[in-house]
Amino acid sequence: MSTHNHHHHDHDHDYGHGHDHDHDNRYSDMQARVKALETVLTEKGLIDPMAIDAIVDTYETKIGPRNGARVVAKAWSDPDFAAWLRTDATAAIASLGYTGRQGEHMRAVFNTPDTHNLVVCTLCSCYPWAVLGLPPVWYKAPAYRSRAVIDPRGVLAEFGLILPETKKIRVWDSTAELRYLVIPERPEGTEGLGEEALADLVSRDAMIGTAIAGPRP
Amino acid sequence: MNGPHDLGGQMGFGPVAPEKDEPYFHAEWEKRALGLTLSGGALGGWTIDESRHARENIPPAQYLGASYYEIWIRALEVLLERHGFAARTEIDAGRKQMEPAVPKRILKADMVAGVLARGGPCDRPVESEPRFQPGDQVRTRNFNPETHTRLPRYARAKTGVVEAVQGSFVFPDDNAHGKGENPQWVYTVVFDGPEIWGEGADPTLTVSIDAWESYLERV
Numbered sequence: 001m002s003t004h005n006h007h008h009h010d011h012d013h014d015y016g017h018g019h020d021h022d023h024d025n026r027y028s029d030m031q032a033r034v035k036a037l038e039t040v041l042t043e044k045g046l047i048d049p050m051a052i053d054a055i056v057d058t059y060e061t062k063i064g065p066r067n068g069a070r071v072v073a074k075a076w077s078d079p080d081f082a083a084w085l086r087t088d089a090t091a092a093i094a095s096l097g098y099t100g101r102q103g104e105h106m107r108a109v110f111n112t113p114d115t116h117n118l119v120v121c122t123l124c125s126c127y128p129w130a131v132l133g134l135p136p137v138w139y140k141a142p143a144y145r146s147r148a149v150i151d152p153r154g155v156l157a158e159f160g161l162i163l164p165e166t167k168k169i170r171v172w173d174s175t176a177e178l179r180y181l182v183i184p185e186r187p188e189g190t191e192g193l194g195e196e197a198l199a200d201l202v203s204r205d206a207m208i209g210t211a212i213a214g215p216r217p
Numbered sequence: 218m219n220g221p222h223d224l225g226g227q228m229g230f231g232p233v234a235p236e237k238d239e240p241y242f243h244a245e246w247e248k249r250a251l252g253l254t255l256s257g258g259a260l261g262g263w264t265i266d267e268s269r270h271a272r273e274n275i276p277p278a279q280y281l282g283a284s285y286y287e288i289w290i291r292a293l294e295v296l297l298e299r300h301g302f303a304a305r306t307e308i309d310a311g312r313k314q315m316e317p318a319v320p321k322r323i324l325k326a327d328m329v330a331g332v333l334a335r336g337g338p339c340d341r342p343v344e345s346e347p348r349f350q351p352g353d354q355v356r357t358r359n360f361n362p363e364t365h366t367r368l369p370r371y372a373r374a375k376t377g378v379v380e381a382v383q384g385s386f387v388f389p390d391d392n393a394h395g396k397g398e399n400p401q402w403v404y405t406v407v408f409d410g411p412e413i414w415g416e417g418a419d420p421t422l423t424v425s426i427d428a429w430e431s432y433l434e435r436v
Contacts, residue, residue, distance in 0.1 A: 037293070046303075051256055101337065173427075
């Protein structure tokens with residue numbers, strides 16, 4: 001771990017301590033502040049640091065985009081499962097063992113030759129954790145949240161995805177408690193592949209809508 | 218509230234910057250921030266809607282310059298103080314100075330798997346029938362509450378079509394302020410790009426929101 005990673009904009013901030021900090025200071029300040037918070041809450045008996053370890057382990061090693069990729073691969077392989085996803089995505093996804101926090105109310109939206117789907121949360125960071133794990137930084141950051149609804153083609157181009165001008169774009173703003181999983185189109189020439197090999201073709205971004213399915217570039 | 222969080226359609230933030238092979242965390246404190254936020258929520262002092270509103274209330278200059286884990290921590294500090302679990306003076310000092318309020322529960326390590334697998338469903342039954350059906354034309358209300366709402370500014374006073382009745386859910390505009398869950402029907406409402414963005418809008422674009430029934434009026 002490094003306290004010198006920068007993930008902020010390149011200007012200075014005053015964030016409540018009454019004086020400006022550069023970014024190295026900003027990051028180490030957060031480290032100190034979070035450490036103090038954990039210490040106080042532990043002394044008060046309000047949290048269990050081992051529970052934090054367990055939460056982190058869950059999202060580092062157990063719940064991630066492979067879950068969603070398996071949902072997509074099954075939808076491509078099994079028309080009955082795809083139909084179930086359309087009518088009751090929460091139950092269909094739960095049948096594969098993917099349930100719980102930020103996946104309580106799932107909806108699957110299918111890309112078609114005519115329409116490309118893109119998911120955003122303009123108001124905060126709503127994201128289908130149960131199938132995709134924790135969201136990437138860009139998904140929660142102002143550039144994506146502000147522009148996905150007004151300039152989706154420009155946003156997609158920044159991911160290297162240029163859609164035909166005639167292709168319709170549907171943007172889903174996750175303003176309530178429904179969580180959206182994009183089911184990308186199945187790539188051509190994959191007829192002989194099993195579900196695990198198909199899942200290898202499904203990236204996290206393809207299930208947000210900022211990519212399409214295919215071999216990893 | 219018309220806070221810094223309501224970002225749809227704002228400009229000036231530059232290009233999206235995807236990070237190749239992005240790690241889940243960029244620093245150790247981000248891991249602790251995730252766990253503290255979930256453990257804090259488990260105390261039962263506030264709802265997810267109140268926590269979202271606490272994040273929206275971070276001053277705009279601070280909100281827009283912060284990473285999302287920092288936003289979570291700033292809001293968590295406010296919530297802990299508001300509900301009597303930890304005072305800012307304690308966090309500044311880094312040690313306990315007073316007894317906390319009694320929590321509803323404390324998240325222990327052996328509870329984590331079950332709690333995460335259950336999640337927190339927020340669908341609730343309502344006695345009324347849905348007022349709108351798929352295909353209905355609706356107009357979103359024009360309001361500017363200083364309180365919490367999930368109707369984004371860009372989608373206010375706009376005409377769209379109901380695509381789906383999604384069920385009935387806790388109403389965040391009330392629940393964020395301790396006024397009860399007061400569930401309502403939620404609809405997916407689709408707007409044409411030009412209806413929202415006007416001149417020069419991409420004609421191939423449609424945008425949908427999920428709207429509580431009281432956000433909508435029949436056209």
